[in-house]
Amino acid sequence: MKPGNHYLELINKIKAYQPEAPVEIVERAYAVAEEAHRGQLRKSGEEYIIHPLGVANILADLQLDCVTITAALLHDVAEDTSVTLEQLQSMFGKEVVMLVDGVTKLSRITYKSKQEQQLENYIKMFLAMARDIRVIMIKLADRLHNMRTLKHMAPHKQREKAEETLEIFAPLANRLGIYRVKWELEDLSFRYLEPEAYYELVEQVRQKRGERDHILQNAARELSERLREVGIRSELQWRAKHLYSIWRKMQRDRKELGEIYDISAIRLVVDNVKDCYGALGIVHTLWRPIPGRFKDYIA
Ligand code: MN
Numbered sequence: 589m590k591p592g593n594h595y596l597e598l599i600n601k602i603k604a605y606q607p608e609a610p611v612e613i614v615e616r617a618y619a620v621a622e623e624a625h626r627g628q629l630r631k632s633g634e635e636y637i638i639h640p641l642g643v644a645n646i647l648a649d650l651q652l653d654c655v656t657i658t659a660a661l662l663h664d665v666a667e668d669t670s671v672t673l674e675q676l677q678s679m680f681g682k683e684v685v686m687l688v689d690g691v692t693k694l695s696r697i698t699y700k701s702k703q704e705q706q707l708e709n710y711i712k713m714f715l716a717m718a719r720d721i722r723v724i725m726i727k728l729a730d731r732l733h734n735m736r737t738l739k740h741m742a743p744h745k746q747r748e749k750a751e752e753t754l755e756i757f758a759p760l761a762n763r764l765g766i767y768r769v770k771w772e773l774e775d776l777s778f779r780y781l782e783p784e785a786y787y788e789l790v791e792q793v794r795q796k797r798g799e800r801d802h803i804l805q806n807a808a809r810e811l812s813e814r815l816r817e818v819g820i821r822s823e824l825q826w827r828a829k830h831l832y833s834i835w836r837k838m839q840r841d842r843k844e845l846g847e848i849y850d851i852s853a854i855r856l857v858v859d860n861v862k863d864c865y866g867a868l869g870i871v872h873t874l875w876r877p878i879p880g881r882f883k884d885y886i887a
Pocket of ligand 1 (some may be wrong): 639663664730
């Protein structure tokens with residue numbers, strides 16, 4: 589895809605969740621970043637601007653505000669081009685520059701130690717250094733886009749980045765509750781750190797999930813009918829366990845995929861605790877629990 593198309597995609601996304609968004613500032617940021625990075629190429633051979641646009645698109649998927657998206661488009665400008673922070677400030681104001689500067693400062697931290705205690709310290713340092721949470725959001729989106737395009741890097745770099753992502757960035761996303769980003773970071777890291785296990789699991793899960801999703805679909809239909817009959821308002825959601833989490837469970841409990849029961853699951857959301865137990869009662873009249881496998885997470 590051409591940069592212009594990624595840009596249009598970005599604007600359309602923002603307008604979908606915030607129709608009145610001041611996209612004018614995003615438009616100016618794209619123009620400035622595009623010009624500043626012109627002539628620079630990524631390892632893939634694509635124009636560099638593809639990267640900031642990718643980062644901005646990830647943040648738009650998370651429905652962030654226009655200031656954050658503007659800073660995302662500009663996040664590598666001060667570091668990698670002749671445009672200075674002062675110039676950016678006169679064009680985009682203090683808030684945008686504070687975010688860009690915050691991201692640059694985080695990028696300067698180097699990770700050396702692999703000891704658990706040290707890792708925890710890095711995560712704490714990240715959270716402390718980025719006084720504005722949006723700085724970390726941009727940094728996470730930056731890492732996610734780099735992980736998505738990691739195949740263009742040399743193998744030793746791939747390992748290094750994947751390890752760092754698994755040890756620092758995925759836990760950081762988890763700490764902030766941005767699970768979608770956490771899962772993708774983990775699965776991408778897993779793919780580069782354990783390629784054989786990863787691709788084997790992809791294939792196994794593809795087969796298994798087909799069978800199980802069919803059973804769960806019928807179960808979900810039955811369950812929502814019964815809940816409606818007894819007047820419990822509910823919302824059913826699907827949850828597919830991501831690959832890294834399946835693999836870790838297999839490793840930890842020394843299990844085969846066939847012994848892992850929750851590679852896909854139904855999540856039932858109701859209004860209050862009383863309905864929670866009411867719904868559980870319905871579930872138990874429809875299906876018998878497997879002995880020893882029922883856990884009361886409600887209590
Ligand atoms: Mn970047």
